[in-house]
Amino acid sequence: MGRIVLDQVSKTFGDVEVIPPLDLTIEDGEFTVFVGPSGCGKSTLLRMIAGLEDLTSGAIEIDGEDVTEVSPSKRGLAMVFQSYALYPHMTVRKNIGFPLRMEKMQQTEIDKRVETAAQSLNLMDYLDRKPGQLSGGQRQRVAIGRAIVRDPSAFLFDEPLSNLDAALRVGMRLEISEMHERMRTTMIYVTHDQVEAMTMANKIVVLQAGRIEQVGSPLDLYHKPQNVFVAGFIGSPKMNIFSGPEAEKNGAHTIGIRPEHTDVSMTAGTWEGRVGVAEHLGSDTFIHVNDTGLADMFTVRITGDISVKHGDKIYLTPRADQIHKFDVQGQRIE
Amino acid sequence: MSDRKLPRLLQTPAVLLLLVWMLIPLGMTLYFSFIRYVLNNLRRPEWTSPSPSNWRGFGNYEFVLKSKDFFLAIQNSLFIVCSILFLTVILGILIAVLINKTFPGQGIVRVLLISPFFVMPAVNAVLWINMILDPVLGLQGIAIAGINDVLDGLRQIPILGAFFSLWPEFEPISFRATQTSAIAVIMMVTWQWTPFAVLIFMTSLQSEDQQQKEAAVLDGANTWSQFRFLTLPHLGRPIAIVVMIQAIFHLSLYAEIEIVSRGNGNKNLPYLIGEFANNNIGAASATGIFAVILANIVAIFLLRMVGKTLME
Numbered sequence: 342m343g344r345i346v347l348d349q350v351s352k353t354f355g356d357v358e359v360i361p362p363l364d365l366t367i368e369d370g371e372f373t374v375f376v377g378p379s380g381c382g383k384s385t386l387l388r389m390i391a392g393l394e395d396l397t398s399g400a401i402e403i404d405g406e407d408v409t410e411v412s413p414s415k416r417g418l419a420m421v422f423q424s425y426a427l428y429p430h431m432t433v434r435k436n437i438g439f440p441l442r443m444e445k446m447q448q449t450e451i452d453k454r455v456e457t458a459a460q461s462l463n464l465m466d467y468l469d470r471k472p473g474q475l476s477g478g479q480r481q482r483v484a485i486g487r488a489i490v491r492d493p494s495a496f497l498f499d500e501p502l503s504n505l506d507a508a509l510r511v512g513m514r515l516e517i518s519e520m521h522e523r524m525r526t527t528m529i530y531v532t533h534d535q536v537e538a539m540t541m542a543n544k545i546v547v548l549q550a551g552r553i554e555q556v557g558s559p560l561d562l563y564h565k566p567q568n569v570f571v572a573g574f575i576g577s578p579k580m581n582i583f584s585g586p587e588a589e590k591n592g593a594h595t596i597g598i599r600p601e602h603t604d605v606s607m608t609a610g611t612w613e614g615r616v617g618v619a620e621h622l623g624s625d626t627f628i629h630v631n632d633t634g635l636a637d638m639f640t641v642r643i644t645g646d647i648s649v650k651h652g653d654k655i656y657l658t659p660r661a662d663q664i665h666k667f668d669v670q671g672q673r674i675e
Numbered sequence: 676m677s678d679r680k681l682p683r684l685l686q687t688p689a690v691l692l693l694l695v696w697m698l699i700p701l702g703m704t705l706y707f708s709f710i711r712y713v714l715n716n717l718r719r720p721e722w723t724s725p726s727p728s729n730w731r732g733f734g735n736y737e738f739v740l741k742s743k744d745f746f747l748a749i750q751n752s753l754f755i756v757c758s759i760l761f762l763t764v765i766l767g768i769l770i771a772v773l774i775n776k777t778f779p780g781q782g783i784v785r786v787l788l789i790s791p792f793f794v795m796p797a798v799n800a801v802l803w804i805n806m807i808l809d810p811v812l813g814l815q816g817i818a819i820a821g822i823n824d825v826l827d828g829l830r831q832i833p834i835l836g837a838f839f840s841l842w843p844e845f846e847p848i849s850f851r852a853t854q855t856s857a858i859a860v861i862m863m864v865t866w867q868w869t870p871f872a873v874l875i876f877m878t879s880l881q882s883e884d885q886q887q888k889e890a891a892v893l894d895g896a897n898t899w900s901q902f903r904f905l906t907l908p909h910l911g912r913p914i915a916i917v918v919m920i921q922a923i924f925h926l927s928l929y930a931e932i933e934i935v936s937r938g939n940g941n942k943n944l945p946y947l948i949g950e951f952a953n954n955n956i957g958a959a960s961a962t963g964i965f966a967v968i969l970a971n972i973v974a975i976f977l978l979r980m981v982g983k984t985l986m987e
């Protein structure tokens with residue numbers, strides 16, 4: 342079990358309000374991702390749930406029980422830190438077994454549980470090493486192992502992959518998703534990387550300056566961003582967002598078109614521009630188009646390859662049903 | 676190969692200087708320890724200048740081993756050094772952990788804590804033995820006289836007085852006596868060197884990873900467990916440093932011993948060397964070689980012990 346309810350939770354450091362009062366419910370078994378730019382308060386929010394940070398106001402409930410005043414270790418949550426926070430003087434075995442040892446569990450039972458966890462994380466060969474002798478990915482696994490053995494009601498991850506290189510990150514991403522599929526335990530995952538959010542989450546919470554901009558499934562956010570911020574934040578390459586006469590023609594203050602929802606032609610189309618840089622990925626081509634008169638730069642994404650040169654004239658046509666419209670306040674217009 | 680030659684060449688002066696610095700005194704000590712060499716001898720004036728013709732073999736060593744103060748000096752050296760190390764490390768850790776928390780007046784408290792370290796050893800010894808430990812004029816004497824006065828007063832009380840009459844008068848302790856002078860030395864050096872330990876431990880505590888602590892909190896570790904399993908191992912290396920440096924310094928304590936008791940019943944090896952060196956340079960050198968051996972044994976032993984117990 343692990344249903345977490347935040348009720349008007351807020352946090353102030355000195356006189357800076359980092360998190361204005363905020364409501365959020367995380368259902369049992371859900372993989373929830375907090376995503377937002379650096380410094381928006383994701384870690385603070387997570388640490389408040391963990392109990393490492395006091396609330397300025399509001400209440401936190403876990404499984405119907407008010408835990409606002411409950412000490413971190415009694416909340417039944419396990420956390421994986423960005424820096425791994427392994428205990429450097431202990432072997433991997435001792436690291437993973439540490440929470441159990443603190444519970445005064447029998448040594449034989451500890452050994453059994455540690456080995457089970459180590460097996461599922463491919464750490465059997467490293468049990469007697471110290472963290473300093475492990476690679477980044479292995480350290481991450483140990484940190485996860487230390488969380489798993491406690492059999493928590495929810496896992497909290499604070500940017501666990503941001504210290505890993507790109508290839509390893511993709512691998513660990515899959516492993517954590519796999520782990521969630523297997524265990525079906527509530528997980529809250531903090532990241533500033535929207536790709537991680539999109540690929541892993543059941544539910545994404547987009548945060549900006551401590552405020553929740555939108556909550557929804559990855560595809561909700563992709564297809565129906567509630568405001569300009571979410572529209573610009575979710576999706577890669579970024580959505581093209583601009584105001585002006587072309588937006589007003591569509592009956593909106595601001596409109597947005599994703600790069601993949603724009604058709605390209607060398608002969609005719611709605612808007613005209615010049616090819617800037619073309620990035621050829623093989624499967625896709627990203628073309629950055631200048632001089633459209635819409636935005637500084639307009640990005641389009643084409644499946645497959647296309648031969649364009651810098652400075653070529655190019656015509657763009659947005660797919661009418663894929664245009665996102667926003668009002669003056671930046672809110673979505675249906 | 677050739678690209679290695681230049682760095683080697685550039686290192687040479689430093690290495691040579693270091694070798695000269697260490698090897699010449701050590702070589703001379705070794706040489707003097709094997710010859711008869713005294714400063715003053717009217718009957719055998721040829722012994723008063725160092726020369727290989729005065730070769731004595733292990734004679735000086737035998738002489739030192741047989742002298743009545745030698746084993747007392749070794750025992751005392753070890754007793755004083757080990758006690759100081761034990762006390763400074765324990766006190767150092769306790770104080771460092773205590774003042775590592777933020778509190779008002781932190782800066783002043785830290786400066787005050789460090790200040791004993793800037794007192795000269797001889798001054799420190801004079802202050803302690805005369806102003807604090809003196810059985811009559813020192814703080815000790817005054818305090819005990821005060822307690823005795825209070826007791827006297829209590830004895831005058833009609834009924835309760837009978838109970839207090841059963842209590843003995845308190846006697847001040849003389850720290851210049853044979854049995855207690857080593858204790859006095861230990862106290863004053865501990866007072867002076869605890870700040871050093873505090874300073875080193877405090878820097879180390881400040882570099883402790885806070886996320887590890889938070890992870891431990893979530894793992895259910897209470898304050899003691901955090902200290903035992905995280906902070907103490909983290910301090911392992913600084914403790915080794917404090918132990919090593921202090922061992923080096925305190926094996927050669929001299930001023931304190933001279934001032935407290937003039938070596939009366941409380942010699943250590945350096946003091947013994949000093950006594951021999953009044954005339955018998957050969958014996959003093961042999962004692963010096965024993966001191967070098969002792970220092971090495973102590974160093975190896977301490978390093979092993981510190982390393983084993985703390986690194987789990």
Ligand SMILES: Nc1ncnc2c1ncn2[C@@H]1O[C@H](COP(=O)(O)OP(=O)(O)O)[C@@H](O)[C@H]1O
Pocket residue numbers: 354359377378379380381382383384385386
């Ligand atoms: N202990 C603290 N004291 C003061 N300000 C803090 C503290 N912790 C975080 N902040 C501030 O709160 C804001 C949010 O921080 P954080 O939650 O770490 O952001 P994120 O994890 O989203 O990058 C930042 O502006 C940061 O400077």
Ligand SMILES: [Mg+2]
Pocket residue numbers: 383384385500
């Ligand atoms: Mg963060």
